[in-house]
Amino acid sequence: MPPRRAQTRAAATQQAPTAPNETQSIRGFLVSMMSWMECQEWRLTEGSTPSIQENMGTLLKEFRHVNPPSFRGEPDPMVEDRWRAQLEKIFIVMGCTKEQKVTLAIFLLDGEAEQWWELVSRSAKPGAMWNWRAFCDWFKKKYFLSNVRQKKVKEFETLQQDKMTMAQYKAHFVELLRFASHLIADEDLKAQRFKLGLRGVLRSHAVAQKLPTYDEVVDLALVIEADLEDQLRDKDQRRDGKGKKKVQYPRPQHPLPRSQQ
Structure with missing residues (x-):
């Protein structure tokens, strides 16, 4: 079995994964994309690094630990705006790169929003959607209509x-x-x-x-x-104090002494 360092060096020379095809799930594509990004980071630093699976697992674990909100494609623009604003705060705390922001945001898409992303990512140019600003622009066009x-x-x-x-x-x-x-x-x-x-x-x-x-x-x-x-x-x-009337209780009637009867 070749050493892990050699495996990582070989993987770092690979090209970025393309958009998911019809047989590949979007979550499987995210795993491939995150693996590629970790390899590129190693290639730039040329230093020792944990395994790709460990890095990816750590990032997702930290992200899920803060309980980020999912997005199902609600038509209310306030929901969409609050969702992106909450993610931005989380990304700042975690120190995410632009590519990691997109990856983690896509991880939270569900229902109609996930289906929309699958269609968009297939038609976009390779790598065009892995910029956070570009992702937000596409997102606003879909869920934040001008009217x-x-x-x-x-x-x-x-x-x-x-x-x-x-x-x-x-x-x-x-x-x-x-x-x-x-x-x-x-x-x-x-x-x-x-x-x-x-x-x-x-x-x-x-x-x-x-x-x-x-x-x-x-x-x-x-x-x-x-x-x-x-x-x-x-x-x-x-x-309330002025309006209350003092309750008058009847005085007890004591029987008269026998001498006064």
Whole structure:
């Protein structure tokens, strides 16, 4: 049996695997692709390295340990956007290369999304889809239609707090801002748009303070909301205290002494 180092050196000279054919599963293709990437890394470093299977297993083990979300091809662009954003955070922590990002992202595709990828990868040029930016561009074209994006932009422009709490309003604001970032050129515009969506007294206080940054507006609104809730709670307690009537219990009737009967 040839030594492992010789096997690795020989494998490093192989060409990158092509897109999966009709008889090859996409997961089998991913195994081949990851093996090839590990070989190329060894070829560049010319140093000792664990076996391909060990490296691949370690990467997948670390990735699955953080419980990454799968994607089944939901038509909701918010689901697609959150999925990619969560993966980006995981990739930063793991220090993944561009090729590893694509490989791990494909590993999470399921259902309709996995079928879509199989069709796309067969028609694309060899190696064209193994760049993270290119993968995201293809992904957006499929699951993030322009008319849907315009709908989200319009929703951001008309967003109002209404009955939402400050925490809920802030979360919705940040989520929609991802689709309308081109409308917010600087921190001041971001703060102004957030203030316009606040309800009633919160907006009045925020506008009066003329705070320049988004974070300052959010902090002020949270403080005011908490104060208003405390005032309302105290008012309810006082009203409940005044509204309660003292219960009058009947006095016990003791029998008279025999001498007074």
